Amino acid sequence: MYNLKVVVIGAGIGGLTTGIALRQAGFEVEVYDRVRELRPAGAGISLWSNGVKVLNRLGLGEKMAQIGGQMDRMQYLTKTGELLNDIDLQPLVEEVGQRPYPVARTDLQQMLLDAYPGEVKLNHKCIGVEENAQGVTAIFENGHRATGDLLVAADGIHSMLRQYVLGEEIQPKYGTYVNWNGLVSASEDLAPKNSWAIYVGDHKRVSMMPVARDRFYFFFDVPLPKGTPVKPDYNSDLAEHFQGWAKPVQLLIERLDPSKTNRVEIHDVGPINGMVRGRVALLGDSAHATCPDLGQGGCQAMEDGLVLTQYLLTTNMGVEYALQRYEAERKERTSAVVQKARRRAEMIHGVDPDITHKWYQQLAHEDPTDVTSAISKVILAGPLH
Template structure:
């Protein structure tokens, strides 16, 4: 078995978190290979909102400018009532001025492509399932089982998703993900003209999000309370049933959806924090470490943060096992807070009785009357995050 001193890293999972980790490690001079179970990197999902915290991390890796250029500008974002009335709205120019960056809405495929293009050819191996069989320790390498045999690694980054087999191996007593009560749909459509507004529309126990993309397409997402595992004969028809009487352009946009491209997924999250985000030589990243509901738009953003923080603690010559406790110390409190905040937002969206929704509407309307800086300040704990300097730099 090759010695630990080779300091080679293996990433399990070729989603946004895993690819960002691979790029961050590569830029630190650490040899890395990504093993992705699927036969291709065709993205699961449709669109993605890159908040200022994620854009700063991607800038550190050199791909932020490319993704900003792909984002569609729009004048305001906010929350509306199903009647179309604005409840709270924020100028995107004010948001960018306050945080130094916008929330950049891009197709998930574009993020995947930007990350892969920045990696050396051959880094990503698709159709290549990999599992951790030994997490290693300060004396022995981790061991990862692949279709080509067992591979030693000085570091394993497990970005293997919400049902992470690695997490189950490292923390078998943890209860795992819990169902949030929500199911979601995602789809991209191509209207004749772009909607004039972007943002979310909140109804009784459900919502719709409208996100214009730069190429004239529109990313739509929707959520509603539903039993876990419930499915409709036609998810396209189900969207039209649930939202067909909402304000324009919601019904018109859903009518344009290709029924075969409507994605539906239940929302599960890790509401019980893990005791650590590492064990031995294995670091958990993204949904494997802190799966969260999508109601703050931070799932992928926090995975991107994870990747940049982890790589910043490493050098090509130092043994990575010594840096992993610092990774947990940096990431566990922050991601736990974001998971909790997202779950609280979901609890507001879940309100569905007439009295409860009236109180929510009133509260949102009053919040919308607050000064813009007051509204933006509420997002500061998440959006103001700055990527750390890499090890060995100031």
């Protein structure tokens, strides 16, 4: 198509990846975000191979390798520290053609900001959209208006633009558990530095993953009723929730810095009925926020950006046609991931205690290659095989 102008709302992982892909395709792009300064939500993210491949396609593979952690194995352990399963990730890497990288979110966002060849306009809260046959205009609270040929709504799980696209308000759905996450110095008394260690028991979970600069990205999951009052002393709160768990779990609780630890009630969005209206396309969490139990949230946003760019580049039948093609491909893929991630969240966190108990037993007897092929199935269902 001719030289399109694209307005992107949201400068998270999805918005920035899309901005980079569109600029590399030769389109004019403006990226806006409502915040005064960009601070990513959450401390870390596991970027599986499908997300990394999108970055490879955008020429960012080498930079990603520098900020990603060296994760060679996954180890499942009981709450008291007995090994349930030790999974070599090399068969997965060979099957899908790319290693995964756990990464600190600030490192990932900074890498994407550095790679985006333009200014991200901050402190611009989008409050409305106007559309006609010629184009689409984003209206901002500060009075600014940005007009383009299409608008990408990458404005997150609490998207303002989702209601415009769907014609109804969709509230995020509680994923039944609370997650504490942060970064801590890596040391062997916590976990092997090349492994993803996951402790499970009592419908709870503790995880440590290696990221760059000799750190672990950690998280704790506890199933709690929505709106459970926050106890500001995270160390003693977690010590209570994980009383009697293995020594490395206790050491992690002692060492975490509560002022740099996030506490999040996990929610998801979808599956929804559509991702596109006219010249406006939902992308990333605004369309399909997932429970983080598959590690696919950021990866799906990256895939969205790549697929959207491909359709805009490869059709001459107009913007709306390209967006319909994008919706048809991405709705099916992302709906499946949202549903699979929710089922996994429920299985891990004791929504049906019998199912969770069976999962614990399965972990102890499962062939490691069954685990890696289940992960690779999710990865290979995406646009980059």
